[in-house]
Amino acid sequence: QVQLVESGGGLVQAGGSLRLSCAASSSDYGMGWLRQFPGKEREFVAAISWSGATTYYGDSVKGRFTVSRDNAKKMSYLQMENLKPGDTAVYYCAASGTRLVTTSTGTYVYWGQGTQVTVSS
Numbered sequence: 001q002v003q004l005v006e007s008g009g010g011l012v013q014a015g016g017s018l019r020l021s022c023a024a025s026s027s028d029y030g031m032g033w034l035r036q037f038p039g040k041e042r043e044f045v046a047a048i049s050w051s052g053a054t055t056y057y058g059d060s061v062k063g064r065f066t067v068s069r070d071n072a073k074k075m076s077y078l079q080m081e082n083l084k085p086g087d088t089a090v091y092y093c094a095a096s097g098t099r100l101v102t103t104s105t106g107t108y109v110y111w112g113q114g115t116q117v118t119v120s121s
Contacts, residue, residue, distance in 0.1 A: 002026045002110045006093045009115030012083055016119075020078040022093030022112060027071040030101035032108045033078045035089040035117075042092065042105050046078060050099035058103070060086070083119045090114040 008020040022031065032047035046067040047056045055067055066079040076093060092115075094108035101107060 002029065002095050004093045004095060004110060004112035006091065006112040006115040009091060009117045011118045011120060014083060014085055014119055014121050016083050018080045018083060018117060020080070020091055020093070020115060020117070022076040022078075024074045024076065024093075024095065026095075027069075027074040028099070029110070030096035030099055030107075031067075031069055031076040032094045032096065032101055033067060033076075034092045034094055034105055034108065035087075036092065036114070037089050044103045044105055045091070047096075047101035047103070047107075048076065049101050054101065056101060056103050080117070083117075085119045085121050087117060088119050089117060091117050 003025040005023045033045040034042045036042045048067045064082045069076045093112040095110040097109040
């Protein structure tokens with residue numbers, strides 16, 4: 001099993017920036033970031049393969065969010081820029097269980113507890 005802990009969520013003004021961090025018990029897996037709006041299923045935000053060579057972004061965040069990782073520190077990051085009220089959600093760090101990632105939420109089998117991001121207008 002792998003344990004994941006997200007941090008860095010909070011309240012930010014529209015147009016602002018926020019960086020989410022994910023501390024993992026293992027650096028052996030592809031890492032994803034997913035988010036959940038109230039009353040909705042979790043949706044894909046971003047992902048990065050184990051080597052960092054492959055990244056994916058959801059259409060709504062492409063060009064604004066950047067995913068990265070530091071395997072030596074067993075950390076994954078989601079840098080969020082130009083935040084919009086529509087980005088308000090609970091954000092989850094997740095691990096794929098392999099070194100690969102996809103844009104499907106079903107790829108991810110290990111999940112953190114989630115961190116709330118609220119963007120005010």
